[in-house]
Structures are given as C-alpha cells and as structure tokens.
Amino acid sequence: MGEPLKPLRIGVVGAGKISGAYLSTLDRLTSVRLTAVTDLDRSRARAVADRAGGEAALAPTVADLVARDDVDAVLNLTIPAAHADVALAALGAGKHVYGEKPLATNRKEADAVLTAARAAGLRVGCAPDTVLGTGTQTARKAVDEGLLGRPVAATAFMTTAGHETWHPDPEFYYRPGGGPLLDMGPYYLSALVHLLGPVVKVTGASSRPRAERTVGSGPRAGHTFPVEVDTHVTGVLEHVGGALSTLVMSFDVRAARLPRIEVHGSEASLSVPDPNTFDGAVEINRGGGWETLPVSAGFPDADRGVGLADLAEAVAAGRPHRASGELAAHVLDVMLTLMDAADQGRSLPVSSTCERPAPVTDQ
CATH class of the missing domain: 3.40.50.720 (NAD(P)-binding Rossmann-like Domain)
Incomplete structure (x- = not known):
C-alpha cells in the first residue's frame, strides 16, 4: 500500500x-x-x-x-x-x-x-456544494438512467415575503448585487445544470412591486429603506439538450404551495428537494401516483465544505472537481443574462457554457 x-x-x-x-x-x-x-x-x-x-x-x-x-x-x-x-x-x-x-x-x-x-x-x-448531496444527485441519477424518458421541462420556485421579515440588517439584499435571483439563484441554477446541462438561451421578466421595505426584527425593527433592485423575477431557460426550465425567484410572495424543483420527461415526472439543502426525498410519478426513490447517489451526511473536500481529492487524483469555477461563472452569466433579458423585454443567448459536472455515484 x-x-x-x-x-x-x-x-x-x-x-x-x-x-x-x-x-x-x-x-x-x-x-x-x-x-x-x-x-x-x-x-x-x-x-x-x-x-x-x-x-x-x-x-x-x-x-x-x-x-x-x-x-x-x-x-x-x-x-x-x-x-x-x-x-x-x-x-x-x-x-x-x-x-x-x-x-x-x-x-x-x-x-x-x-x-x-x-x-x-x-x-x-x-459554492453551492449542496447539489453534491444525496437529494440532487439521486434526482440526477434518475434523469441519467432514463427513468423520466426524454427530459422536456423543469420548474424551479423560490418564493418568500422577503428577508427583511427575519434579517435585522436586510438592506444589502435590496441593493445592486442583491435581489432574489442573485441571492438564491445559484442553488437552483446549479441544480438545473446538474440535472439538465448548461443553459443556452433565456427569456425574462421582472418587477419591483414595492419601493420601500420595513425591517421586521431586531433593534432596527420598523425602520424603512428603499428597494433598489427588482424583487420578483421570472425566466424561461433553454438547456443545451432542448429542455425548458421555468424559474420564479421572488421576495414578494406571502405564501405558496409550490415545489422547489420538478423535472418533467416524456415518461415520468420527478420531484427534487430544496437545492439549498444536501438531502431530502426524491419522488417520481410514472402516472400512477408519487413514489419515493431510494437514495442512490451523492455524498451522504454532507454539509457546507464538501465541495472543498472534493476539490482536495480531485487535486490529489488529477481529476476535475465538481463545484468548479467554470460552473459558477456560467451560473453567474445565466443570472446576469436573465436580468438583461428582463430589462430589454426579449430573449437573449447565454454566451458562456460549462461541462456538466461528473455525478457523485459513490453509494
């Protein structure tokens, strides 16, 4: 040895x-x-x-x-x-x-x-390396093994009333560089790239329903501040394989019964757990009701930092690491292009791409 x-x-x-x-x-x-x-x-x-x-x-x-x-x-x-x-x-x-x-x-x-x-x-x-956990990776394995047939579409929803409801100093979420898309989009878009591949074109729309927000907790509760970015963003993403994802990122929804991510194929639909977590139940519906798939991929019992550990092991083994800068740059480009498309009111091509990261199959 x-x-x-x-x-x-x-x-x-x-x-x-x-x-x-x-x-x-x-x-x-x-x-x-x-x-x-x-x-x-x-x-x-x-x-x-x-x-x-x-x-x-x-x-x-x-x-x-x-x-x-x-x-x-x-x-x-x-x-x-x-x-x-x-x-x-x-x-x-x-x-x-x-x-x-x-x-x-x-x-x-x-x-x-x-x-x-x-x-x-x-x-x-x-980051995020949440997509390397058992939740997203078990879902990816189902897609890769053809359990859904040909992937046709996906939906991804992140809706909340706004971070000022719990954060004592929430202003930065509502300034340039903030907003629901740039704050939470990396989790959802990274998961969608793992599931369906990179994005080639986007169409977007966005809105800013409120000009001011009010701090809801902490010593500054009741303080109002201006909203400088759009807080409800909707997009349609075209993936390299042709599947279309519908994305909704919002700080303007009081309550909703929406799935985090679903992937729909020609033969079945898949329910994917919250991409801001590492695990969670993956469910499939082949037409006769929802059933839970057994955990079959992903790093078990993972938490923040597993992506760094994967990088360390990749350096030693001479292989690509999964939570890569190339993936993060593509996700950033998709988000910025989506905001450009919303501002311009038209579809725009995404200039960047990336390799779909290797699956985590050590189960």
Whole structure:
C-alpha cells in the first residue's frame, strides 16, 4: 500500500457566520486541514483559530495569509464584493481557491479569476456544494438512467415575503448585487445544470412591486429603506439538450404551495428537494401516483465544505472537481443574462457554457 495522501492545507479568509458551517465540516474531513485564518475583525479570526485547537495561525492580512508556506488553498468566505479580489490574491500567490457564491459580482471579474487560474495551473472552486448531496444527485441519477424518458421541462420556485421579515440588517439584499435571483439563484441554477446541462438561451421578466421595505426584527425593527433592485423575477431557460426550465425567484410572495424543483420527461415526472439543502426525498410519478426513490447517489451526511473536500481529492487524483469555477461563472452569466433579458423585454443567448459536472455515484 502507498503512503496516505497528505491533506490540503487551508487558509480561511473571512470568519463571519457562514464560517461556522464550513468549520464543522472541515473538522471531520481527512482530505483538508485548517492551518491559517484572517479576518478584518481580529477577534473573529482568533475565535476560529482557537476552535482549531491552536493548530491554525492567525494571519494579520490577506496578503500575509496567501504568502504562507503552510497554505495550499484559500477558503474565501468574504462578502461578495471581495470575492474576486481575494481569489486573485490567492491565485497570484500560487494557491488554489474555493469560495462562497457568487464567484464574482460581474462577468469581467469572473473571467479574470478563471483566466488567472488557468495561467497558473491552479483550481478554482465555488459554492453551492449542496447539489453534491444525496437529494440532487439521486434526482440526477434518475434523469441519467432514463427513468423520466426524454427530459422536456423543469420548474424551479423560490418564493418568500422577503428577508427583511427575519434579517435585522436586510438592506444589502435590496441593493445592486442583491435581489432574489442573485441571492438564491445559484442553488437552483446549479441544480438545473446538474440535472439538465448548461443553459443556452433565456427569456425574462421582472418587477419591483414595492419601493420601500420595513425591517421586521431586531433593534432596527420598523425602520424603512428603499428597494433598489427588482424583487420578483421570472425566466424561461433553454438547456443545451432542448429542455425548458421555468424559474420564479421572488421576495414578494406571502405564501405558496409550490415545489422547489420538478423535472418533467416524456415518461415520468420527478420531484427534487430544496437545492439549498444536501438531502431530502426524491419522488417520481410514472402516472400512477408519487413514489419515493431510494437514495442512490451523492455524498451522504454532507454539509457546507464538501465541495472543498472534493476539490482536495480531485487535486490529489488529477481529476476535475465538481463545484468548479467554470460552473459558477456560467451560473453567474445565466443570472446576469436573465436580468438583461428582463430589462430589454426579449430573449437573449447565454454566451458562456460549462461541462456538466461528473455525478457523485459513490453509494
């Protein structure tokens, strides 16, 4: 037997709330090891370092962290506006990078990150990795095995009354770069690409029913603020194989009984669980009622960070990783093109594409 593979050494940039979900996963993975952390708030960075039992160094700045010899890859958990800058700093220092969604805030930044990675021979990974869990992957296996016949259509719905109902500081959701599509769309679009392949054309419409919103909880409850982006977005996506997906992303629906995702084929229909979670029941209807499919694919008991673990194992094995920068860039392009189509009132081609990621079949 050969020697066990050395874990990929991870430096974390950004020690905010989402870092806790990642760290709890990293704690139980053998393919990665936390070695350094930095944050603008030093106390938050120290808390993460302490959680690692003293094994993670406290880096003063991003530049210090990416320059460390004991960091192989950077886990980028900063705010979206900083995603591209941190990724480029990591790649410039010879480090792989895996980040929270979105990959960047615009196409130019996303292209710059991917170009830098290709030039340096490094990996770029990006959330969401929820689509690697047993929910979406079991559904994908059903599609791939032909249980639905020829895929014809899909529907994807994310509807809520708005994040101001629970978030104490919700303004950023309603400013440029926010809105329901850019906030939650990556989960749904990543799942649809896994299920049906990349998107080649979009048609869109959007609206902004309310000019102001009111904070509903916390010390600022009752404070009103302006809405600067459209908050109800509807789109039709044409996939490379011809299937059409109908997408609704909304901060304007008080209550709904809508499925998260359904895929309809020539022989059957499939109910897919919430793509913001890793598992959930997958149901099929062949015409005689709904039945639950057994779990047959996906990483079991997965949580935030499984995409980083897959990247680490892919580096060691010399294979493509699944939560790739190319997929994230395509998803970003689809969302931005959909918003352009809504603004212009017409269908638009999607200029980018990506490989459909390899399925997770280790069951």
